[in-house]
Amino acid sequence: MTQNRAKALTGIVFVVILAVALTTQAAIITNGLVGRWIFNEGYGITANDSSGQGNNGTLSGAAGFITNDPLKRSVLNFYGISGVVTYPYTTTLQPFAGTICVWVKPDVAEQADIVRLDTNLLIRTNMAGNYYAYDLRVTSTGQLVGMLANDDPKTGPRQPQITVSTAANTVPVGQWTHVAMEWDGTSAFYVLVNGKLAGKTTYYPNPTEGLSYHGQYPLKAAAANYDYGNGFLEYTGELSDLRVYSRALTSKEIYGIATGGQ
Secondary structure (H helix, E strand, O other): OOHHHHHHHHHHHHHHHHHHHHHHHHOOOOOOEEEEEOOOOOOOOEEOOOOOOOOOEEEEOOEEEEEEEOOOEEEEEEOOOOOEEEOOOOHHHOOOOEEEEEEEEEOOOOOEEEEEEEEEEEOOOOEEEEEEEEEEEEOOOOOEEEEEEOOOOOOOOOOOEEEEEOOOOOOOOOOOEEEEEEEOOOOEEEEEEOOEEEEEEEOOOEOOOEOOOOOOOOOEEOOOEEEOOOEEEOOOEEEEEEEEEOOOOOHHHHHHHHHHOO
């Protein structure tokens, strides 16, 4: 092989590699993306929002970035009950229909909120209290649980939260698992694990808001919250690539995020 031909082939290989890299970057699903926090900062107390919405989060307490995770390298680590990331109040994180997805690696088997947005009113029943507009949590038995505020005037007073969950041992301790919850704005409510449907139920959407958003509550990740009968719920472990979409992603899209990083 001549030297010129070798150089030409080297150039072609470089172009192909570059094209693949650019294609991979372009494959990130941005339609409806209203918040994305990769957690690859490595230091500091700011979790930067790469969605373009400017919803940067602030770390406090026992929370910090680490760069030595064997699989994902730079991630967010919660190592105590005071650890939390708080995002500024904004209606962009109150979608009518939505998807919440994130990579989780819990350190211990405990019931804990991963991501939540609070509300103080079930709007259509006019019932005040401390509720979740939406919440994604893991249990001590490794179940993934999604929760929505119940805006059904008939069932809301006796069942203020709609819950959907997976089988036990779905989210193992010490392993990375991709988890997601989706509500479609009409009636369907899902939880998904590693890109696959793992639980499904129905919910009653608010006709104007989508969910019972009330009060200017910030989105929080791994926030300790007192739950009657369960004590303080505090996620300890690692998180990576938290996303909020203002629509229910398709099954193909969720699978692409979980398996290909789209």
